[in-house]
Each structure stands twice: as structure tokens, then as C-alpha cells.
Amino acid sequence: MDAPYHRSITTQALGEWFSARALQVIIAANLSLDGLVGQLLHPEYHFDDNAFAAGEAFVQARRAEVRPWLEAGEREKAWRAFGKVTHAVQDFYAHTNYVALWLGQPDKKRIRPRLRLIRSARRFCPVPNLSLAVCIIPGNC
Numbered sequence: 001m002d003a004p005y006h007r008s009i010t011t012q013a014l015g016e017w018f019s020a021r022a023l024q025v026i027i028a029a030n031l032s033l034d035g036l037v038g039q040l041l042h043p044e045y046h047f048d049d050n051a052f053a054a055g056e057a058f059v060q061a062r063r064a065e066v067r068p069w070l071e072a073g074e075r076e077k078a079w080r081a082f083g084k085v086t087h088a089v090q091d092f093y094a095h096t097n098y099v100a101l102w103l104g105q106p107d108k109k110r111i112r113p114r115l116r117l118i119r120s121a122r123r124f125c126p127v128p129n130l131s132l133a134v135c136i137i138p139g140n141c
């Protein structure tokens, strides 16, 4: 996904929840995953090449870093970890056929997301319409 899309989605989803400075750090971390090394050597950052398990592991590992960094008073490190989560989650929807499959289902309300990534995010999000990017941090919704 191109940088303007990552920037726009992240800003729309998180802009009202984070300060301008935090959002800047989150977006920079988000975009950092599309650097040359990230593009060539880390399909898990982008859910490319069927790297579903590795992508989910990457998201869960970065998500697990957020709370400890916050509790340690290291907000920028927490924001960077969260920014990487937003990138991978955005790429999940953009780089996989999840949305196409979901749109092709006759009764979308009956379809349950199959990835543990989505199930685990939903556990933390009792608000049905809140974006996954926001819900990925426990206690944020």
C-alpha cells in the first residue's frame, strides 16, 4: 500500500485519539516498514507471500510491546510499536483477499473472521464499529 494511503487511514482512524506528536511518531513507524529492507526481507510486515502466521505473530509481538513501554513511561517506543501494528493490519486488508471474500459472502453478518489476529483484536473491542487499528490496543475502546 502506498504511503499516502497508510498516512490517511492512520490519521482518520487515530487522529481524534492521539496528540499530533503521537500521531506523527505512529505514522513514521507505520511508514518505516515499507523501507527497502522491510519490503525485501519481511513479508510478515505486509501479510505478503501468504505469511499469515508470521504476520499475525509480528502484530501480536508489537502489540505486546505497547503496554510495557507505556507502563515504563516510554511513550515514543509504545507509539512506534503501535505504528508498526497499524501498518501490518492495514496491509492485511489491502494485500490479502479477505475483503473480497467477505464481500462475496451472501450473508456478511454471519461470517466470522478466521484469523486469530482479528478474533484477538475483537476481544478487546466491545464497540462494534470502532476500527481494528484502534482496537488492537487493549483498553483503548
Ligand SMILES: [Zn+2]
Residues within 6 Å of the ligand: 001, 033, 034, 045, 046, 087, 091
Ligand atoms: Zn507494507
